[in-house]
Amino acid sequence: MKDVIDRIGSYPEEDVTFLLKDLSAVSIEKSTEEREKSIQSGIHYSEMLPIEYKPTDEYMKLFYASLEDSKQKVALAAGVVAEQIYEKSGKDAVLCSLARAGTPIGVLIKRYIKMKYHVSLPHYSISIIRDRGIDEIALHYMLKHHPEGKVAFIDGWTGKGAITKELIRSVERFNQRFGTRLSSEIAVLADPGHCADIYGTKEDFLIPSACLNSTVSGLVSRTVLNEKWIGPSDFHGAKYYKELSEEDVSNLYIETIAEQFPSIHKEAERLALRLQNDRVKPDWNGLASIETIQKQFGISNTNLIKPGVGETTRVLLRRVPWKILIQPGAEEALQHILLLAKDRGVPVEEYKNMSYRCCGLIRPAEKSL
Template sequence: MADVVGQLGSYAKEDVTFLLKDLSDISIEKSTEERERSIQSGTHYSEMLPIEYKPTDEYMQLFYASLEDSKQKVALAAGIVAEQIFARSGKNTVLCSLARAGTPIGVLIKRYIERKYHTSVPHYSISIIRDRGIDENALHYILNHHPNGAVAFIDGWTGKGAITKELIRSVERFNQQYDRGLSSELAVLADPGHCADIYGTKEDFLIPSACLNSTVSGLVSRTVLNEKWISPSDFHGAKYYRELLAEDVSNLYIETIAVQFSSIEKEAEHRAELLQQKREAPDWSGLASIQSIQKDFGISNTNLIKPGVGETTRVLLRRVPWKILIQPGSEEALQHILLLAEDRGVPVIEYENMSYSCCGLIRPAEKSL
């Protein structure tokens, strides 16, 4: 494997290093409907990419409004997570974001640590893919460059815990095979699925970076693992959408939240200390909600159930949604969900029997389009 990493994405190189193979010149996108048929007939989702959703002006205004409304809340959650990570490993910390939802969160955590502790810790973004595991070549790269580093895995939020489980399995396999001692603990801003070890909050709230795709994630696509383009010695792949530079809000998002750090620093430190003192193991209680939804709507495959604000947003942006479930009385906090559902003609149903504020159901292949 070549020990060379090129610049990818629109973040400053000081903020993050993407350990991803650049597939920008390859046409790999499929329409939402074509991709959905392929996935439900057995093709793995990581072998292709969705066409990037181009948000309307109305939707972008909603993004800016949600960023303004939640900037302090996101900053506080990022600070709480950063304090817990740094308390464990200090200057040996190596931040490792799970691309791509984890990347902006990792940048925020890195910025918080720099501001508060006057130290610059490394930050990488690597791929993990459900049912296929983490990019082991990327892990080897990190460990080779930081032999004494304490790797901290970071994502944006939890849904039903599929990636959490994948991380636990992948790291355990990696440690056994290569005689390593990596921790599989996952740090997230929001943990409504109750399955992360480190979190800023359990609340299922709108993290504005969930509203958009590449234009809030450094113009980097979802990660790709397709043997046509990825050899065993390669990192997993991704595209860099340079053509969207004019619409990129990735750095605006970071700067808007980072400027709040000075006002939340003391509270973040206090809350992190409390969480460290009363450490609670994940109880995976979100899975009970999934089981109820599966039974009530006759869904055979739980991969078609995407709980939480972040996952519901993703369903509406890049899958074929069937129904959207929302907690009664949560309409005001879910305006972007309602707008997207209206835009795509998807019915919205009030549903109380879940621990999440909303849930997206993907249309099963047997249901007529």
Template sequence: MRITTQNRFTSMGSYPVDDVTFLLKDLSEVMIEKGTEDREEAIQSGVHYSEMLPIEYQPSPEYMNLYHQSLNEYSSKLAVAVGVVAEQIAESKGEQVVLVSLARAGTPIGILIKRYLSFALGISVPHYSVSIIRGRGIDTNAISFIKNQHPEGKIQFVDGWTGKGAITRELNSSCKQIKDEYGFDIDEKLAVLADPGYCAHIYGTREDFLIPSACLNSTVSGLISRTVLNKDYIQEGDFHGAKYYSHLENEDVSNDFIDRIVSEFPKVTQIIQDKLSCVKQSYSLPKWTGLDNVKKIQKEFGIENVNMIKPGVGETTRVLLRRVPWKILVKDKNDERLKHIILLAEDRGVPIVEYQNMSYACCGLIKTIRR
């Protein structure tokens, strides 16, 4: 059954309107989540992951304490990474930049970059959040909307971190398709805070460190669900869809997260410049080291589908929050960056295996479900 709802722009999400415009169709009243096991079985049976939503993980008080601890520990480091990325974007595209974050993990990062550009350089730039889906591409209706609004603007895509580079490849392919179909010549280079997969052109660091927003789902991303592309809800001309979780408003830390990192900017101004200089001196183009690591893991563990391997702290966190994990590989069980990974794995009874033959701090392996 095809259901018609209304496209919503600035009114969706719990962020202030000035921070971000979500180009998403509101499915709050119609989309039904599936349980983790049922969703995993459906995905492995051929249903595309974007056609369903997982049930949002409800973090325990212990886990929220860990989130706040990680925020205390990494807020300065995260602010430095934001500044390093923002400075590179400004140098490359100046005041014509239009930030386009990839929903939903990229959204808070895009807001932080926008805030830094205003703080450090006095530049006010537009910021949109759009959907990109592995295997289906970026939302071309959203990109067309942006180009019509900002015909002279220079789009800069933003995300939080890289894994094995699936989204990077999807973005490259989508930009080529957009040029062929619409004639828009868009820079496909992705900007991320952490690039342990060595597949982004603009990065704050290539260290696989914990970005605290990866610990949570919607409650640190404006109460927005994962994005949805399901023909029962999304018609031709619509933006990709998402759900607003109003029932989680009392648990929302989205704006607290932004304010906490922004408050660090004045304290790390010189560190940002020093780190920026180091990044420029040691800069290298993407060499896809992470993908090579993943292929080795795939062979050693006899995994048929490479999509069942999710490398890096951010992706491993996601596996534990919304997939059915088989094993968690960690480079060092005593790595302080992995406290939340260990806690989540133990909470779900997932085996933790020490595996040193990778550039990532950890890697999540998804369980194969056959019924």
């Protein structure tokens, strides 16, 4: 049983504990083009890392502007999710963010509950990888240290629901193998994919932490699962980019949003109560948009379709985009996406037939560069 933790990340220790093996000394990054070729030839994306995108000054101005514009909205969505988690599990809740997009959201939820209920819940960040599952060593660690705890899984947003499905599969398998009773419910700030159990809003809006990579996620990379560095008793791995500390806005992001909590907590309580009373099961209706796009653009693999503001941003930051689809009239809300697309020379097309504000299409290998 793994019991030693590598202390990584730029968040204060009381905000989050990363259950990740520190791979900072390993050279594992590949260029975007090289990585794309590897992924589409069958190498799993979790076996390597992208080179961190270095944002331009213009792009950082957009990040700060979007943070200012949306801080109250993000705070309210975080509060609504926190209220639902606390109502369900109270002081027994163990917050478990899915690294890395879930980490800042988990920190916000922990901060909200501390502010509102004066309870400091344990908060961990662990790895889950599409088609490879959740980090079972990390789950064992949490259950050992919180045997009576009720684990609440947290992520940033939903796209087409690949991670939601992975979580359901992984938790079911873990429960069967070890006789545990973990809930596979997922809590997210924004659920445009209509596939989360707990959410702050269904609106496909810009969560500013989607705009950046490690510099808004505690300087921690994406998670890595490569048997060259990760043994059977290790946590999944990640790098800690200490060299980017001058560009780190992780704690600024948290503080800016957490400052809004005192002014939104009554509204958060009211909205959470309404969502609990009107609870509907996820209907996954975002998938209908994906199927239409897949047919229309002749894309063989749905992994190359990344819907929603958060996922489209990621495509532009670390994949080889083919084109970006945006809802007519959504330009004002998608300034950072338009800037990134221009920066990388990616065509942007208006497209009405989807439930998302935008969608990123990754260039299929068979399409000539």
